[in-house]
Amino acid sequence: MKQLGFALVLALAVVGCSKKDNGGAAAGSGSAATGSAMASGSGSAMAAGSGSAMAGSDTGSAMAAGSGSAMAGSGAGSGSAVAMAGSGDGSGSAAWDWDKLTHDEQMDYMKKHVVPTMKPLFQKFDAKHYKDFGCKTCHGKDPKKSKFKMPTPDLPKLDFAALKAGKQKPEIAKWMGEVVEPEMAKLLQKPVYNPEKPDPSQFGCLGCHEQKK
Numbered sequence: 390m391k392q393l394g395f396a397l398v399l400a401l402a403v404v405g406c407s408k409k410d411n412g413g414a415a416a417g418s419g420s421a422a423t424g425s426a427m428a429s430g431s432g433s434a435m436a437a438g439s440g441s442a443m444a445g446s447d448t449g450s451a452m453a454a455g456s457g458s459a460m461a462g463s464g465a466g467s468g469s470a471v472a473m474a475g476s477g478d479g480s481g482s483a484a485w486d487w488d489k490l491t492h493d494e495q496m497d498y499m500k501k502h503v504v505p506t507m508k509p510l511f512q513k514f515d516a517k518h519y520k521d522f523g524c525k526t527c528h529g530k531d532p533k534k535s536k537f538k539m540p541t542p543d544l545p546k547l548d549f550a551a552l553k554a555g556k557q558k559p560e561i562a563k564w565m566g567e568v569v570e571p572e573m574a575k576l577l578q579k580p581v582y583n584p585e586k587p588d589p590s591q592f593g594c595l596g597c598h599e600q601k602k
Contacts, residue, residue: 487577496537499524503576510572514564527597539597546601547594570594 490498504523511519511526524532529543551557574581574592582593 485578487579492536503573506576507569507572510568514568540595540599541597542599544598547598548601565594573597 487495487498508519508522511522519526524537527541527544528537528539529535529541535541545558548557552562555562570593571581573596577592579590579592580588582591582595
C-alpha cells in the first residue's frame with residue numbers, strides 16, 4: 390500500500406510538472422508570439438516610418454531641386470526678357486540706339502510706337518488740321534522718295550530769332566516746345582535739346598525742321 394501511495398504521489402507530481410512545463414511553454418510561446426508581434430509591428434512601423442522619413446527627405450530634395458530649377462528657369466526667363474527688350478522694339482534699354490537701327494527696324498518702331506503716341510497729341514491740338522495724321526505729317530509730301538530723311542524741307546523753316554521774340558506762330562511754337570519735342574525725345578530715347586549745352590545726341594526742333602537762313 391505504501392508503494393502504491395508513493396507511486397500515485399509520484400504520478401501526480403509528474404502530471405503537475407508536465408502541466409507547469411506546458412503552461413510555461415505556452416506562456417513562453419505567448420510571450421514569443423507577443424514579442425514577435427511587437428518586434429514585427431515595431432519593425433514594420435519603424436521601417437515604414439523610416440521609409441516615409443526617407444521618402445520625405447527625398448521628396449524634400451526633389452522639391453528643393455525643383456525650386457532651384459524653377460528659380461533658375463525664372464532667372465533665365467528674366468534675362469531673356471531683358472535681352473529681348475534691348476534688341477527688340479527699343480523700349481526700356483539704355484543700350485538701344487535709334488541711329489543704329491536698320492531702316493526696316495526704324496519703320497517698324499515708327500508704326501508701332503511713334504504714330505500711335507503722337508497722333509492723339511497732334512489731333513488734340515488741332516483735330517481738323519491733323520485729321521489725317523500719318524507719315525507725311527512729319528516726313529513731308531513724299532516720304533518714300535526722300536527715304537524718310539529728316540529734317541525735311543516740306544515743314545516750316547524755323548527762324549529762331551523770330552521764335553524767341555514770339556513772332557513765328559507763338560501758339561504752335563509753345564505747344565511744339567512743351568509737348569511735341571519732349572515726347573519725341575522720349576520715344577527716340579534721346580535727351581531733349583539743351584541750348585546751353587548743345588550735343589549731337591540731343592533731340593530738338595532741328596530734328597524735324599530746317600533752320601531758316
